[in-house]
Amino acid sequence: xxxxxxxxxxxxxxxxxxxxxxxxxxxxxxxxxxxxxxxxxxxxxxxxxxxxxxxxxxxxxxxxxxxxxxxxxxxxxxxxxxxxxxxxxxxxxxxxxxxxxxxxxxxxxxxxxxxxxxxxxxxxxxxxxxxxxxxxxxxxxxxxxxxxxxxxxxxxxxxxxxxxxxxxxxxxxxxxxxxxxxxxxxxxxxxxxxxxxxxxxxxxxxxxxxxxxxxxxxxxxxxxxxxxxxxxxxx
Amino acid sequence: xxxxxxxxxxxxxxxxxxxxxxxxxxxxxxxxxxxxxxxxxxxxxxxxxxxxxxxxxxxxxxxxxxxxxxxxxxxxxxxxxxxxxxxxxxxxxxxxxxxxxxxxxxxxxxxxxxxxxxxxxxxxxxxxxxxxxxxxxxxxxxxxxxxxxxxxxxxxxxxxxxxxxxxxxxxxxxxxxxxxxxxxxxxxxxxxxxxxxxxxxxxxxxxxxxxxxxxxxxxxxxxxxxxxxxxxxxxxxxxxxxxxxxxxxxxxxxxxxxxxxxxxxxxxxxxxxxxxxxxxxx
Numbered sequence: 001x002x003x004x005x006x007x008x009x010x011x012x013x014x015x016x017x018x019x020x021x022x023x024x025x026x027x028x029x030x031x032x033x034x035x036x037x038x039x040x041x042x043x044x045x046x047x048x049x050x051x052x053x054x055x056x057x058x059x060x061x062x063x064x065x066x067x068x069x070x071x072x073x074x075x076x077x078x079x080x081x082x083x084x085x086x087x088x089x090x091x092x093x094x095x096x097x098x099x100x101x102x103x104x105x106x107x108x109x110x111x112x113x114x115x116x117x118x119x120x121x122x123x124x125x126x127x128x129x130x131x132x133x134x135x136x137x138x139x140x141x142x143x144x145x146x147x148x149x150x151x152x153x154x155x156x157x158x159x160x161x162x163x164x165x166x167x168x169x170x171x172x173x174x175x176x177x178x179x180x181x182x183x184x185x186x187x188x189x190x191x192x193x194x195x196x197x198x199x200x201x202x203x204x205x206x207x208x209x210x211x212x213x214x215x216x217x218x219x220x221x222x223x224x225x226x227x228x229x230x231x232x233x234x235x
Numbered sequence: 236x237x238x239x240x241x242x243x244x245x246x247x248x249x250x251x252x253x254x255x256x257x258x259x260x261x262x263x264x265x266x267x268x269x270x271x272x273x274x275x276x277x278x279x280x281x282x283x284x285x286x287x288x289x290x291x292x293x294x295x296x297x298x299x300x301x302x303x304x305x306x307x308x309x310x311x312x313x314x315x316x317x318x319x320x321x322x323x324x325x326x327x328x329x330x331x332x333x334x335x336x337x338x339x340x341x342x343x344x345x346x347x348x349x350x351x352x353x354x355x356x357x358x359x360x361x362x363x364x365x366x367x368x369x370x371x372x373x374x375x376x377x378x379x380x381x382x383x384x385x386x387x388x389x390x391x392x393x394x395x396x397x398x399x400x401x402x403x404x405x406x407x408x409x410x411x412x413x414x415x416x417x418x419x420x421x422x423x424x425x426x427x428x429x430x431x432x433x434x435x436x437x438x439x440x441x442x443x444x445x446x447x448x449x450x451x452x453x454x455x456x457x458x459x460x461x462x463x464x465x466x467x468x469x470x471x472x473x474x475x476x477x478x479x480x481x482x483x484x485x486x487x488x489x490x491x492x493x494x495x496x497x498x499x500x501x502x503x504x505x506x507x508x509x510x511x512x513x514x515x516x517x
Contacts, residue, residue, distance in 0.1 A: 077443055086439030095435055099249050111238050112441035156439070192439070 261461025458502020
């Protein structure tokens with residue numbers, strides 16, 4: 001990817017669901033390399049849809065999504081798999097394998113993408129230490145708090161050195177303190193050069209961060225703070 | 236490959252009950268189908284043995300020259316349907332009658348029974364039409380007094396055989412379908428139990444082939460073990476029946492090997508279809 005080229009680019013993207021509700025309407029925006037971008041808006045506004053389109057779990061009904069140069073138009077399943085190896089994805093519900101330790105959950109992401117076995121232990125240890133779980137590597141998810149489980153999920157997302165971390169309400173299931181800690185971790189990750197796109201309901205967090213945000217409402221992009229300051233509005 | 240095998244083992248360790256249930260479902264489904272097959276196989280053997288008893292007897296007019304009969308025997312042997320022709324002299328007929336019906340042996344006098352030609356037909360050429368054709372041709376010889384072949388018996392036998400064949404095919408298809416549906420559902424359940432794992436694999440960038448591999452190995456192994464168990468169960472059942480009822484023939488080794496392979500293939504296909512369906516969703 002050449003510098004200056006956006007890592008994610010939505011061009012007049014419409015996503016219509018068969019059931020008729022939700023989706024996106026002609027959304028256009030771009031995210032730059034190393035950027036931290038919030039996606040805000042009420043439930044059903046289309047935040048998760050944007051993230052799903054980024055990792056091509058969904059494909060646009062009209063318009064185009066380009067991620068790291070790969071266009072969603074005509075992308076093959078293999079190309080999508082390869083793209084996902086360069087992305088980190090984090091969910092509100094963590095999506096960990098409950099019967100495997102924190103270590104095994106992270107190693108799993110390396111194993112299934114064909115990383116050489118001997119390189120795995122060092123990389124897993126390093127990333128778990130980076131998210132502050134060096135002492136809990138052998139814990140099962142149900143032995144960890146919500147915040148710690150989300151850290152395991154973030155470690156799993158980071159272990160393949162992604163160029164962008166896609167986080168769908170990563171603090172949605174956490175208490176205030178754990179939320180702030182996870183957000184700080186995401187900021188640290190961003191500071192080291194990885195772009196972050198984070199969907200959130202937490203407008204206070206967005207405002208206090210001073211970072212770029214785009215707001216969605218009923219599938220339409222209604223505000224982009226890179227073009228104007230964030231307005232005072234209630235959700 | 237090593238990772239795929241490890242995933243198979245991990246999945247089994249996580250839910251051993253489900254794994255064992257899958258193997259036993261495959262085993263018992265194939266066992267039910269195999270039992271039907273065993274009955275059908277033994278019925279076929281019994282019918283073949285019965286069919287071998289189809290014979291035509293041409294009674295020779297008293298006083299016929301031996302040379303004329305010998306020449307005719309040569310002719311008849313050349314008929315395409317004929318497997319063997321045996322000349323039964325009045326003395327031979329008498330001995331046979333006295334042996335088979337010992338209680339009436341005083342009734343049979345020398346020259347009481349006529350000489351005859353005992354004609355047996357080749358396998359596959361013993362249907363009522365062909366039997367009748369040969370009987371008619373035998374009746375055409377001047378020295379033949381009468382031709383008997385149990386026309387009614389042959390007719391009934393072939394009707395019964397046709398009914399058994401049709402019933403065998405219909406029941407066989409029904410049993411095979413039932414087995415495939417049951418096995419398919421079981422495998423689908425075990426794939427569904429791992430849908431979360433499949434979803435995570437897709438999200439971290441595993442290719443479809445990589446995700447499929449452990450499931451295919453799993454299905455293949457379960458099918459193979461299930462097929463082997465089914466063969467074992469059939470052998471035990473056949474042994475028990477042979478001891479308690481009557482001698483049952485068992486399938487020859489190639490059929491047994493095929494049964495195990497069929498189990499493995501069903502397991503493989505079932506897994507492939509189920510995981511394919513699951514992959515379309517994530």
